[in-house]
Amino acid sequence: MTSTAIRTGGGVADRHTATPEERERNRRRASRRNVWSAMLFLSPWIVGFLVFTAWPMIYSAYLSLTDYDVINDPNFVGLENYAQMATDPKVLLALGNTAFFTLVQVPLYVVVSLALALLLDRAGRASGFFRTVFFLPKMTPPVAVGVLFLLLFNGQNGLLNTVLGWFGIDGPAWTTDPAWVKPGLILMSLWTVGASVIILLAALRNVPNELYESAKLDGAGFWRTSFSITLPMISPALFFVIIVNTIAGLQTFDEAYTAFFGAGNTTYSNDAALFYVIYLFQQAFEFLNMGYASAMAWGLFVVIMIVTAIQLIVSRRFVYYEGDR
Template sequence: MTTSARARRERRTGLAFISPWIVGFVVFTAWPILYSGYLSLTDYDVLTDPAFVGLENYERMAADPQVRLALWNTLQYAVVQVPLYVLVSLALALLLHQAGRASGFFRTAFFVPKMTPPVAVGVLLLLLFNGQYGLVNEALAVVGIDGPSWTTDPAWIKPGLALVSLWSVGTAVVILLAALQDVPTELYDAARVDGAGWWRRTRTVTLPMISGALFFVTVVNTIAAFQMFTEAYSAFFGAGTSSYSNDAALFYVIYLFREGFAELHMGYASALAWLLFVVIMLVTAVQLAVSRRLVYYEGEQR
């Protein structure tokens, strides 16, 4: 068998193995994305056939004050949550890295809360951050701090949600811990010989060597922050709450959900989804551009 024939055979075999994924991607991801692009150009209420309206949904979106409010709320949340999430993840990973044999137990302990359903996390927010009898404010009172009204004061709703998001910090901790364990010990030894203390070793060795993992965690969590939905919806817009009345908790995906599935404006909701897609792409592109200066990959020529 010639080399080219063997290569074609291996290519066909590889395609056969990944064909289930290809079919699933086309049917459940690529096609819905393309179809939603078409629906964004229509007036569609699910009950009747889509009626083509051109760019009318996008024109409506540009003039909709609720879109600007939802985008602003989402941006504020992301600006608070992403740095906090990454810093706490890094701090916990650094602690676990020093735990030795006990790190396996604590790694599991930090990851288990990730399995909690997001709806339960939303209920947890109301219980922990209640302004009158919540556990967080009671703990603050012990040290003489008068805690804010986390769930009713518009200025504290997004910080409260950002703090609750730390409940699921385990995934990032595991990723960063794996990156820390991959840092060559020779670099630390050389830094100690040069007289570098802990902070200098962390700044000049640890952070550059795990910058790729930090960048990955930052990008993934930024995308997740822009798609904040379940925790905020279950806490502020679900059953038993004043539905759609809390403007400070009106995140973009919540507004998209309301337009698509409560109001049955599916064409308009599709346009909203495409705007979110563009915003996330732009933010990710900026992060990628910045990463060229800040992220170090081992073996990369500089």
């Protein structure tokens, strides 16, 4: 027998006698089977994305052009909701609070995360224990963190002011003084640095030791090594942490709402803690202005897209990838 026979589902095919056209058809048929198999495995995610993400986004875009209070049918008003946003003083206040929180919190969050990651990188065998310790607060429900904020930062008998009093420092009224509400929330947000610490620690562990050995032979000190080797080599992880936390900062809601707006709370300085998503939530579920809330949601989406695009453009100059030439 001069040719090799291959047994298939439909019988026996001769590899040497098959024409190029037949081989091309068989290849296309196998490719289609692979595509359908992949789509079958992806179908749960695709259905979930279409039902729970794509459709709500499309419908909210429609609602943003309407006056809708949930009870009555939507009434088309065009761009009135967007025009109202431009003149609503509460929107401007919420945007200012959110911008301040994000601009201060993100750099501080990244610096603390990197400092803890550097310490863990030198901790040796104990690093596993401390990784768990640092990450556990990330598992704390945001509502519990909001309640904890009121207990720790209470101006009269909170733990933070008590500790400051030991050193003769008169702590501020973190929860009632508008000037200290956002700084208090920023400090409280550092409770959940654990996830970023783990990411940066993994990046530090992937820096080749040969680079540090070469730098040591050249007489480079700690700071020179940090700025010339460590930071460039972990810049992709740093960039990821900055992007993720910037988006999270612009969407701040849970802790601030629980501490200053939950359960009809009117005791504290709510305006100082009125972040954009909190005001959006109020418009949607307290005032039932679903059309206006939808317009606000799309406004936030555009802001996040612009900020992310700027960060991506800047990253081309400062982020180093090993595959780049």
